[in-house]
Amino acid sequence: MAFTVGMSGAGGSNADTVDGFHASQTPGANIIVPLNADGVLDLSATSALIDVYTIRRINGDNLSSDYSLAVGEEAVYNWDTTASLSKPLRIATVEGFYLLIIEAPYQTALDIGCNLNPNNTTYTNAFNLSLVGCEDGVSSLGGGSRTSSMFSLEQATSGGMTVVYLNTFTSGKSLISIQRITRYTHGGAVHLFGSRWNDTTTAWTSLGTLTTTSANGIVKVLVRRLA
C-alpha cells in the first residue's frame, strides 16, 4: 500500500500528516485517531461505520423529532414515569428489525401495564396478542390471547426486564417478547408473548410512544436497529 507521509518543516523527522490527514486523539472529520493511553480506540465523540453497521449510541431523551437510526445504532432513554406516563421514542422506522429493551424498578405494590403505540397512535382492536406465562410459586403455565388497540408489552413497567424484537415490515408488523417482571400477585412472573398488527397496509413509520398505566420511577429504555 502506497501512502505519503508529510513532514513538519524542512528536515523534520516527525510525520505531520498521512496522505494529507492529521492525527489527533480528538475524533473529527478527516482525522486519524490513535489508540488512547489505555490502548482503546475511543470514538465516543463520533461513530465508526463498518460496512453498513454503525456503532453509535445517542441519548434519546434529547430527540425532539423522529431520528432515523442506522443499522447497529442505538438510542437510550431514562424515562421519568413520575413526570409523564408516556414517552415518545422519536425514532423514524423503516422496514426491518429493531430491538427494544425496557428495565423498570422493582416494586410489587401494584401491576403496571405498558404499551407501545406504533406511529404514536392507537388503532382500535387492530392488534392480536398471545401469551404464555408462569407466575412465581405456581406450578403450571397460564396464558391466553386477546385483541388490543396497540402493542401490549404486558407489565414491562411493573418492574424487571423486558426484551422485545420488532418486525417493522408493513406486511408483517409484529413483535415477540420475553419478560421477567415483578407483580402485585405472587411477586413476579415470566411471560413469553407475541403480538401482531393485523393491518397489512399501514406503514410503521415511527417506532412510537411507550405508555404506562402508573408511574414507577425511572424506566430505562434501549432501542437498537438490527437490520
Added chain:
Amino acid sequence: MKVWAYIHPELNILCCALLKESVPKGVQAIEFEVESTDDVIYDGAQIRLKTQDEKLQEEKQRKLAELKNYVASLLSPMDYIIVKIAEAQVLGQDVTVLKQKYAGQLQRREAIRAWNEQMKQAIEQAKTVEEVRSIKIEFSGGAGA
C-alpha cells in the same frame, strides 16, 4: 395525557394520536384529556370518553378473566386425579381408595373453587375501578397439591 381522536380515513376505525403531529394530514381530530387511551370510544355515532360505569364494567371483565386464568392454572396440575377417579368409576371400580389417597388434593380443589366464588362476588360487587384494581388474585388456603 392529551390525545387526538379521529376515524382513520382508510381503515375506518377509531384511532388516537398521542402526538398532535401524528394525526394524518387533512383529518379532523378531537382533542381529549385522558388517563388512558382506552378511555376514548366511538359508539357508532360519535367519538366520546367512556362513562365511569363503562370503565368499571371493563375493569371487572379484565379482573374476572385474570381470575379465570389463575384458577385454571391452580386446578390443572391436579386434573389427572379427577381423570383417574372418573376412569375408575367408568370401569365400575370402587373409588374409595383413590379418594382417600388424593383427599388432600380434592380438599384443595374444593377450597380453590369456594375461593373463586368469593373472588367473583368481590369483583362483581366492587363500586369503583380502583376497588377492582386493588383486588389481589392470590389463593393462599387449602391443603398442598
